Amino acid sequence: MARSALLNVMVAATRKAARVLSRDFGEIENLQVSKKGPGDFVTAADRKIESILHEELERARPDYCFLMEESGKVEGKDKSHCWIIDPIDGTTNFMHGIPLFAISVALQRDGELVAGVVYNPATDELFVAERGAGAYLNDRRLRIAARTELEDAVVCCGIPHMGRGDPAQFMRELAAVQPRVAGIRRTGTAALDLAWVAAGRFDAFWESGLSAWDMAAGIVLVREAGGMVTDMENNLKMLSSGHIIASNDGIHPALHKCLKSAAA
Ligand code: LIP
Numbered sequence: 001m002a003r004s005a006l007l008n009v010m011v012a013a014t015r016k017a018a019r020v021l022s023r024d025f026g027e028i029e030n031l032q033v034s035k036k037g038p039g040d041f042v043t044a045a046d047r048k049i050e051s052i053l054h055e056e057l058e059r060a061r062p063d064y065c066f067l068m069e070e071s072g073k074v075e076g077k078d079k080s081h082c083w084i085i086d087p088i089d090g091t092t093n094f095m096h097g098i099p100l101f102a103i104s105v106a107l108q109r110d111g112e113l114v115a116g117v118v119y120n121p122a123t124d125e126l127f128v129a130e131r132g133a134g135a136y137l138n139d140r141r142l143r144i145a146a147r148t149e150l151e152d153a154v155v156c157c158g159i160p161h162m163g164r165g166d167p168a169q170f171m172r173e174l175a176a177v178q179p180r181v182a183g184i185r186r187t188g189t190a191a192l193d194l195a196w197v198a199a200g201r202f203d204a205f206w207e208s209g210l211s212a213w214d215m216a217a218g219i220v221l222v223r224e225a226g227g228m229v230t231d232m233e234n235n236l237k238m239l240s241s242g243h244i245i246a247s248n249d250g251i252h253p254a255l256h257k258c259l260k261s262a263a264a
Contacts, residue, residue, distance in 0.1 A: 010115060028041070050085060067213065081107065086211075090102060103118070104216070116221050137199055147250070151180065152182055158193075177258055190244075191218050193205045198225035198227065
C-alpha cells in the first residue's frame with residue numbers, strides 16, 4: 001500500500017514513539033510485584049511518549065497546533081491544522097500489563113478530521129486512514145462489518161469508573177442494549193475499540209465521557225472503512241460532547257434509538 005506523505009509522517013512518528021513504549025511495557029511486568037506499583041512509571045511513560053510524538057511531528061510540520069492528553073493545547077502559527085494525540089490510550093490496561101493499549105494520532109484540518117493512526121505495539125497492529133483514501137490494518141484494506149441486525153451484533157462499550165462519567169446512565173443504557181444484542185464487550189481503550197469497529201471485529205461501539213484524543217483517530221478509521229459515527233444526539237459533535245456511537249449504517253440507527261430510550 002502506497003502511503004501519502006502525511007501518513008508517512010504520522011506513521012514514522014508513531015513507530016519511533018512505539019519503540020520506547022514497547023520497552024516500557026516490558027518493564028511493567030516487573031513493576032506489578034513492587035508494592036508501590038507502576039503508577040509513577042506509567043505517568044512518566046505517558047509524558048515521554050507524548051514528547052517524542054510532539055517533537056517528531058513538529059519537526060515535520062513546524063507550524064501546526066497540537067492538542068495532547070498530557071500537555072493540553074499547544075498553539076502553532078498555522079491555526080488551520082491541529083494534531084490530536086493520545087500517547088497511551090488504555091492507560092489502565094498498560095499499567096496492568098494487559099496488551100490492549102495504543103498510540104493514537106489524528107490530524108484536524110479546518111475543524112475536520114482528515115487522517116488517523118492507531119498503533120498497538122503489543123500486537124504490532126497499525127491502523128491508518130486518510131480522508132478519501134480508505135482505512136488499512138497494516139497493508140490490508142478495512143471494511144466495516146456487514147451485519148445489519150442488532151441481534152447479530154457484538155457491541156463494545158465503555159464503562160464509567162472512579163468518579164468519571166454517569167454510572168447510573170450507563171447502567172440504564174446497558175440494560176436497554178444487553179437483551180437486544182449477540183454480545184457486549186469492554187476493552188478499556190476507545191482508540192482500539194474504534195479501530196476494531198473499522199476492522200469489522202466489533203459491529204458497534206458506544207461510550208460517553210471521552211476526550212477528543214481518545215477518539216479522533218478512530219473516527220477517521222471508522223468513516224474510511226465505510227462506517228457511521230455520531231454523538232448521542234445523532235449530530236457530529238463527538239469531540240466536544242465526549243459521546244460517541246460508531247457502527248455501520250444498518251445497525252447505527254437501531255443502536256442510537258435503543259440508547260436514547262435509556263435516557264433519564
Ligand atoms: C481511556 C479510554 C477508555 C475509557 C477510559 C479512558 P486513556 O483513555 O480510551 O475507553 O473507558 O476511561 O478514558 O485515559 O487510557 O487515554
